[in-house]
Amino acid sequence: MIRPALGVAITGVGLWTRGLTSFAEFKAARKSGFVDLAASEFKPPKPAWLPARERRRAGLMIGLGVEVAHQACEVAGVPKDAVPSVFSSALGDTAVTEYMCRRLAQPAKVLSPTKFHNSVHNAASGYWTISARNRSPSTFVGAFLESFGAGLLEAASQAVAAHGPVLYVACDIATKPPLTAVADVRQTLGAAFVLEREDGVARDRRCLRAELRFRTGPLQTTPFPAGLEWLGQANPIGCALTLADRLAASETDPSRQGWLRFPAGPSCCVELHLEGGRGWED
């Protein structure tokens, strides 16, 4: 049975990972099959978007989320102070988890108030709203290792309901022992996409149109892009690379159709039927 679909258009993208600090760099690296990427180093983003007080208090997870959020809004040309947002992550800020649990394992159990308020999973969302002076709804959603797909469904649902753009931000940072026992995240990756209701996006705007559905069953999900398998497998939100790759591909063949499937939970996925894209060549 065909399920109701959410008609969305992706109009913006932001990206930060090892060797890549923007979608423009992603496109450039794609032309050479991402060959140089594994040899490059990860550089943390400078949290330049944040006011001084928040900048001092932000760790990597927050800086990453805020950076890609701003990038995606600039690419889409949507108002940063009004776009609602959905943040997602498999594990949340494991650097803060590590700090909290180590301190609490000591007899004195002294915690920094700043680290404690950064321990909420919506910390990056909070810093983003402060940096963008944005009072629209913002949330954090998760579905463990299937967080990217589940969060995409939530962002698409919000975009259709909002009749306007919604910012979707997904980040996981590399884990260290002992938390590698939970998930061995070997590479840090942050990605953001702006989703809009499909019928609200003018024909001449840069976008990738898609019908998005939730599906269950033993469905094969889309493989990572050629040359990026190592990176996709090294981070729970690796599917963001697949979506970014399809945006980049739509410039060479604007009519290119097809589908993408991302896990959204055990035995389920979100399926995007692509209806062609345009304008990503800029």
Add this chain to the structure above:
Amino acid sequence: MSVYLKAYTLTSALGAGNGGLRASLRANRTGLDDREWRGSDVPCFLGRVDLPESVEVAPDRWSRNTRLIEFGLRHDGFVDAVAEVGERVEKDRLGLVMGTSTSAIDRTEEAYRELEEDGRFARRYRQPEVHNPHAPTAFAAERLGVEGPRITVSAACASSAKVFATAKRWLEQDLVDAVVVGGADSLCLSVIHGFSALQLVSPEPCRPFSEDRAGISLGEAVGFVLLSREPAPGDLRLLGVGESCDAHHMSSSHPEGLGARLAMERALADAGISMNEVDYVNLHGTGTQGNDEVEGKVCAAMMEGDVLASATKGWTGHALGASGIVEAVLCLEALATGFVPGTRNTTTPDAPFELLLESAMRPIDVALTNSFGFGGVNCSVVFGR
């Protein structure tokens, strides 16, 4: 489109299941006590759930938070109510949205206390399904047989209020035919010592909106509500949800409560009603200087007529990520039974409106509940007949 509430259950410091809740409220019995929390010396009162030793879950899911959910699901025939709806809809058309702030961090804390010599988790703590923000939802989905969309909302103390927004959208967009929403947070060292570091923990039972309020009393709870588009006689309704952010500070409210006001206005607009149609407001009312002052200002400016308003964390403690579902159920109980809970522990109110101190029997038709959290996140939910 209307969203109907088919079943609900709450287990909190006030007791196990809705029966425990009613009995404590009627007997004017608070859930707060000053028994020591293992491993902590912070002077405080806590709203703990008396979790029987006999409540067990599989070793790979073991944590206080999971056991709390298991215990919560054993009451009010909730699992059967979900199963009954599950039989009438296709498997992938029943969803689950759960709010949590702590998730099962209690277990992660424990794992760090007992690391092996090489720094790894001891074998019994190697539980990937437990040490992550989605743990409560994954467990509850299996327990309830949910195979449709399932997602965790983790937005601090607004988590299990915001679940109603996601669930309402899913129903409106026909992504599901029925959806369970819930919340589960459990007491742990992180929250006791974290709020203590912020100097927000009251050494006495919390007194929301009191002249001499001295901070929060932490609590824990688990609750669920089953929602669908299908009406039945007597069903209560989810009328509207409003969400906003302060965009001001990570852990203190906007001084004028701009975000809080937006959340309330958006909830009323979503419900298609005005504030003078609201009969009861369940305040966020944490008992901190800052929250109560700002929320008081916002509510005083918005409330009209003889609306009842109370803050109920003196009964339950502040159940953080589960406080949204706790206070949603208190609103549903007030709608269903006419018993409106008062502001337990507060005798000399400091509120710029009339605060309901003593619980009262008052038939009401519309109730609004506020939830605000770290990150400047705000959510208001409106329920009605």
